[in-house]
Amino acid sequence: MYAQQVKSTGKKVVSLEEMSPADRDFxxxxxxxxxxxxxxxxxxxxxxxxxxxxxxxAHSEIVGQLxxxxxxxxxxxxxxxxNLLAKVQDEAGHxxxxxxxxxxxxVTRDEMFEMLHEGKMKYSSIFxxxxxxxxxxxxxxxxxxxxxxxxxxxxxxxSYGPYARAMVRICKEESFHQRQGYHIMxxxxxxxxxxxxxMAQDALNRFWYPALMMFxxxxxxxxxxxxxxxxxxxxxxxxxxxxxFVDETVPQAAYLGLTIPDxxxxxxxxxxxxxxxxxxxNEFHDVISxxxxxxxERLGARRKAWDDGAWVREAMMAHAEKKxxxxxxxx
Amino acid sequence: MKPLFEFLLRQxxxxxxxxxxxxxxxxxxxxxxxxxxxxxxALDLIGQTQLWLGYAAExxxxxxxxxxxxxxxDVYDFRNILMLEVPNEDFxxxxxxxxxxxxxxxxxxxxxxxxxxEHIAAIAAKSLKEALYHLERSAETVVALGDGTDDSNxxxxxxxxxxxxxxxxxxxxxxVDNTMFKAKIAPLPVSLKPEWESTVRSTLNDAxxxxxxxxxAHSGGRTGFRHTEHLGHMLATMxxxxxxxxxxxx
Ligand SMILES: [Fe+2]
Ligand SMILES: [Fe+2]
Numbered sequence: 001m002y003a004q005q006v007k008s009t010g011k012k013v014v015s016l017e018e019m020s021p022a023d024r025d026f027x028x029x030x031x032x033x034x035x036x037x038x039x040x041x042x043x044x045x046x047x048x049x050x051x052x053x054x055x056x057x058a059h060s061e062i063v064g065q066l067x068x069x070x071x072x073x074x075x076x077x078x079x080x081x082x083n084l085l086a087k088v089q090d091e092a093g094h095x096x097x098x099x100x101x102x103x104x105x106x107v108t109r110d111e112m113f114e115m116l117h118e119g120k121m122k123y124s125s126i127f128x129x130x131x132x133x134x135x136x137x138x139x140x141x142x143x144x145x146x147x148x149x150x151x152x153x154x155x156x157x158x159s160y161g162p163y164a165r166a167m168v169r170i171c172k173e174e175s176f177h178q179r180q181g182y183h184i185m186x187x188x189x190x191x192x193x194x195x196x197x198x199m200a201q202d203a204l205n206r207f208w209y210p211a212l213m214m215f216x217x218x219x220x221x222x223x224x225x226x227x228x229x230x231x232x233x234x235x236x237x238x239x240x241x242x243x244x245f246v247d248e249t250v251p252q253a254a255y256l257g258l259t260i261p262d263x264x265x266x267x268x269x270x271x272x273x274x275x276x277x278x279x280x281x282n283e284f285h286d287v288i289s290x291x292x293x294x295x296x297e298r299l300g301a302r303r304k305a306w307d308d309g310a311w312v313r314e315a316m317m318a319h320a321e322k323k324x325x326x327x328x329x330x331x
Numbered sequence: 332m333k334p335l336f337e338f339l340l341r342q343x344x345x346x347x348x349x350x351x352x353x354x355x356x357x358x359x360x361x362x363x364x365x366x367x368x369x370x371x372x373a374l375d376l377i378g379q380t381q382l383w384l385g386y387a388a389e390x391x392x393x394x395x396x397x398x399x400x401x402x403x404x405d406v407y408d409f410r411n412i413l414m415l416e417v418p419n420e421d422f423x424x425x426x427x428x429x430x431x432x433x434x435x436x437x438x439x440x441x442x443x444x445x446x447x448x449e450h451i452a453a454i455a456a457k458s459l460k461e462a463l464y465h466l467e468r469s470a471e472t473v474v475a476l477g478d479g480t481d482d483s484n485x486x487x488x489x490x491x492x493x494x495x496x497x498x499x500x501x502x503x504x505x506x507v508d509n510t511m512f513k514a515k516i517a518p519l520p521v522s523l524k525p526e527w528e529s530t531v532r533s534t535l536n537d538a539x540x541x542x543x544x545x546x547x548a549h550s551g552g553r554t555g556f557r558h559t560e561h562l563g564h565m566l567a568t569m570x571x572x573x574x575x576x577x578x579x580x581x
Contacts, residue, residue, distance in 0.1 A: 062363065081377055092367045316475050
């Protein structure tokens, strides 16, 4: 997902009886479905865990601008160019909401940027894959935003108030992105020329397994996930969400006349869901640890933007100070 | 070429070329707020392009669409002023260019709201709202960066020095302008120079920036006679899909 393999306490979930009175009170509020607000009591580990998760999510939104930004200058029509610009602008806005949500936990946006640039905070593995043809703009909207929705819709009910509210705003826009992406696929795969059909199939071939990886490896036995779920900052297991994604996406691919690159994919009448092949988790670990096809470029682009923009940020601050001083001198 | 068609291409190509340049920033601005603002400006300009070139295509009456005009013309058929096709270089030059353009667009579009051509008046009215906001923002940023630090002042000064010789092209006059003026479709651009200059001078003064004494003006964009080398590269990128896959719809 946009937040993958977020580390929690690394210990097994503590029972209510074993908790301190303050922690028990906190956990009971969560169990009742109450929202935790910035000034409320929260265990230090809850705070740290959330900063990691929201930060990773925020970083994903802004790094996620790059693979699509790669095609803004080559969009094939004025309308497609405008739509893509609007989408990428939305993603920057999502980043902004999420950084603001994380700031309520006592970490600044600049600190989070630094951690990203130093490789101490991660972003979703999916954005380390290249976008090679215009069909990738379709596949990214359809599959990547589609997978993001699976995860983010339940997060609208997450226990931390500012995070939940950010999710409500974000979800509305994500479903629009997904439809826009799917529409590009319809134009190419269903109504397009032979070349366009090939591009569409090629994009699906390249993005299918990376999209499945977005949900992270199975976490049924993960202590990190168990704690996050007890705190309601993670609402479903990775496998649940991945299955839901597969079940929704398979018919959509069929409608497009595209083949999902998985020979084992088939409907299971017993479980009433699709059986499918796991992605290559070795590849996932490579990508997560910095060896994906575009890790160097993506992080390099973010660092360069940050460094090139330093003089602008400094000048803005200096100007604001001078203005305040001039005002004080007058008044 | 019909003068009205040519006039509309000038409007549409200005919006398209600057919109495209601005969109090149995607995801790499100095701050997240700037990323959002730049995308917003690009989006407004591409929207304006659709209106201007859409009307141009209609006036031409040759069965072409706005997309055909944007994606299937070559350099010598473009009619934007040269300043807009010059590469972004850095954030300073991008903002300075936006300001110099906005300072022209606001009085220009204001005047076009009174055009005898109702379609033009309607496009101008819609675009003016956006241009007013762009000008407010670009002027503010030019002042902040000019005033900010010694380093930022130097960068803004050099951006201004590079761009200034390109500003004169706005005010040139040819048969197209004369025809539009006689038909009460548009004012002569030179009539807007005093207002443009007063906005520019007062903002640059607040920004501690100096205008060079030279009155030299590059030209050749709005007539299409001689563009810079940069436009061809921009079009090679922008038009790649339409050129590579003729007739495909997207
Ligand atoms: Fe997003
Ligand atoms: Fe999105």
